[in-house]
Amino acid sequence: xxxxxxxxxxxxxxxxxxxxxxxxxxxxxxxxxxxxxxxxxxxxxxxxxxxxxxxxxxxxxxxxxxxxxxxxxxxxxxxxxxxxxxxxxxxxxxxxx
Numbered sequence: 001x002x003x004x005x006x007x008x009x010x011x012x013x014x015x016x017x018x019x020x021x022x023x024x025x026x027x028x029x030x031x032x033x034x035x036x037x038x039x040x041x042x043x044x045x046x047x048x049x050x051x052x053x054x055x056x057x058x059x060x061x062x063x064x065x066x067x068x069x070x071x072x073x074x075x076x077x078x079x080x081x082x083x084x085x086x087x088x089x090x091x092x093x094x095x096x097x
Contacts, residue, residue: 073080
């Protein structure tokens with residue numbers, strides 16, 4: 001009976017074959033992984049930009065509200081003092097309980 005030589009006898013070890021298969025797989029998957037990475041980075045950039053815009057809008061709205069409150073307090077000092085006194089009285093009553 002004639003035996004065929006094994007791959008080890010031919011000088012190709014199992015480790016070498018597996019390494020070669022792994023390299024081929026990596027080479028085949030690399031373009032898709034690169035594309036996916038770029039899409040994730042793009043989405044992260046857009047999300048960051050959107051968050052910055054929302055932050056700027058929130059700061060502007062807070063500043064506008066504070067400006068309106070200060071203007072009201074300046075134009076109506078007695079009403080402001082009355083509201084502050086009433087709020088203090090209510091808060092004091094709630095804390096005592």
